[in-house]
Amino acid sequence: MNIILLGPPGAGKGTQANLLVDNHGMKQLSTGDMLRAAVKAGTEVGLEAKAVMERGELVSDAIVSALIDDELAAMDADTGAIFDGFPRTPAQAATLEEILAKHDRKLDLVVELVVDEEALVDRVTGRFTCANCGEGYHDRHKQPEVEGVCDRCGSTEFKRRKDDTEETVRTRMKEYRAKTAPILPVYEPRGIVHRVDGMASIDDVTTAIEKVLASA
Numbered sequence: 266m267n268i269i270l271l272g273p274p275g276a277g278k279g280t281q282a283n284l285l286v287d288n289h290g291m292k293q294l295s296t297g298d299m300l301r302a303a304v305k306a307g308t309e310v311g312l313e314a315k316a317v318m319e320r321g322e323l324v325s326d327a328i329v330s331a332l333i334d335d336e337l338a339a340m341d342a343d344t345g346a347i348f349d350g351f352p353r354t355p356a357q358a359a360t361l362e363e364i365l366a367k368h369d370r371k372l373d374l375v376v377e378l379v380v381d382e383e384a385l386v387d388r389v390t391g392r393f394t395c396a397n398c399g400e401g402y403h404d405r406h407k408q409p410e411v412e413g414v415c416d417r418c419g420s421t422e423f424k425r426r427k428d429d430t431e432e433t434v435r436t437r438m439k440e441y442r443a444k445t446a447p448i449l450p451v452y453e454p455r456g457i458v459h460r461v462d463g464m465a466s467i468d469d470v471t472t473a474i475e476k477v478l479a480s481a
């Protein structure tokens with residue numbers, strides 16, 4: 266099974282990808298992770314990518330393709346791949362099909378974690394955590410029972426992430442739509458695009474993804 270997992274930051278894509286890795290022994294091929302690993306390992310492609318990034322340029326499709334090619338060559342034939350961050354253009358989508366075919370694989374599914382932008386803004390802008398134990402709270406949905414005191418450990422120190430702002434969420438959503446809009450028309454006609462409600466609980470999202478996998 267080879268799938269593309271789509272979803273904006275905050276949709277829980279990382280959590281669901283990790284669960285697929287744990288529950289199905291799949292391997293996540295994230296463009297960012299692969300680049301960092303190749304640069305660190307000093308492989309031929311890694312050195313090339315490093316030089317490009319040091320010049321402040323974008324890594325070419327050829328480099329990303331070579332990374333995916335290397336990863337697939339090193340994987341067992343029956344280990345499924347989860348693509349994350351690639352493809353982002355119709356040309357890259359075509360390239361991915363070529364690489365997959367080379368390894369006797371095909372793309373089975375495109376799973377998109379759909380979020381409601383307003384609900385995501387509400388979720389992100391109100392959240393804070395206990396600085397001591399990490400318990401999560403929310404201004405509107407989950408205040409500590411005693412104001413200013415963590416329910417779990419009694420700490421009075423809390424923290425908020427600086428980038429948890431409405432502006433950040435909206436910018437990320439805009440970037441996400443710009444990146445996914447071009448590739449969905451490539452896959453929609455084939456009937457392999459499935460949408461899952463990313464605003465549901467982690468367990469419910471996992472269940473929904475499992476259903477999609479079982480149907481393919």
Ligand SMILES: [Zn+2]
Pocket residue numbers: 395396397398399400415416417418419420
């Ligand atoms: Zn605490």
